[in-house]
Amino acid sequence: MAVISCNLTAAQTVRRLVLNSYLVRLLLIWVVSAPQAESRADDGKLPSVVPDVRVECSLKRKAGELFETEAFVAREHFKEDITPTARVRISWLGATFTRRYAIKVETEGDPSLHTYILRSPSNAVDISEELGARDETKLANVWCLLRLQANGESGALQTNSTPNIFFVRDGMGDLGVVDLLWGGAGWEIGASPIGSQRTLPLGTRVFSHGAD
Template sequence: MQVAGDLTARRLVLIPYLISWLVMFGFSATAEENRTENEPVVPNVRAQCSLKVKAGKTVKAETFVAREHFKEDITPTARVRISWLGAMFMRRFAVKFETAVNRCLQIHILKDPSNNNAIVGELGIPDGTKLADLWRLLELQANGESGALQTNSAPNIFFVRDDKGDLGVVDVLWGGAGWEIGASPIGNQRTWPRGTRVFFHGAD
């Protein structure tokens, strides 16, 4: 009889936990059902900042010279293994001089295929991302390690202003031997596939 009593007591103790779990599960399921098909999937994720800044301290802005960083190099000593740089990227973006400041990037994952204009309109990207921000992310995954940049077949894209101040899109993929970096005009109506990661500078 004592064993039966203990078993009953344990069941009574477990009931509140079971009820709480069912309530949480039901809320989660309801939230997922209420998601509209057109609602974007925007994880609450921030990518690495360009510069590390301790609380209460300021950091002097630095000049970032793109051509000194973005070079095709897949040797073991490369700071970042880059196997290919597109002609447009080299002509319009690698010639830039930027002021590198402390900026964090947000990540938006495309739930459905979308083109450049639609992405810019939805996320609101007036100023674009710095090449210095992109380079910082590449340094953290110099050899294709896991991180904010995805290393599967889906692209990572950044909206960046070129040396003339025009907004363009820079796409980054891990090709196995190294990173492949290209660029294209924002108005070329290219459709990016579902799963593409968009990196952009949001509100601090």
């Protein structure tokens, strides 16, 4: 009887260990999956962009300081120039940007911008849909941020090998993507239609007026 009693106790111990291991696995699965479930979009998919910092940048003239005029004329600002006296060192302007955006004349919009980081490769259409109606910015916003990092200094714009993108309407009123990349000698500025199949890489920084 003593032997039988000992065997029963050992069996119970094994069952407890198996049960505890099973509970531990369930707990680990819940811990890993819970944050992902909370961050999923309404359609059940994980969002491509995650919120980052909020930035403020204004071109309006300040008291006692000569700054930018109220009317923002794109061709007077976006010029290829890497000389020491350049207001912003720009080493390259893409043909599409020059054709579609250099003709724009704007007034400054909302100086408050939200930034997002692309956490998986995606295209402009999907990013714009995730950001919603307030994804649009202006060239004046782009230029304002460039002025703060005219020589590739650190700041809101990334100066590594990943791009910064803005959704901006061109001279014809069509929404497109303006992208900035610091190339070492200066900023490289391009543009593409929002419907292009170009895949933007992980880590791309997206600028939007976003939701307050």
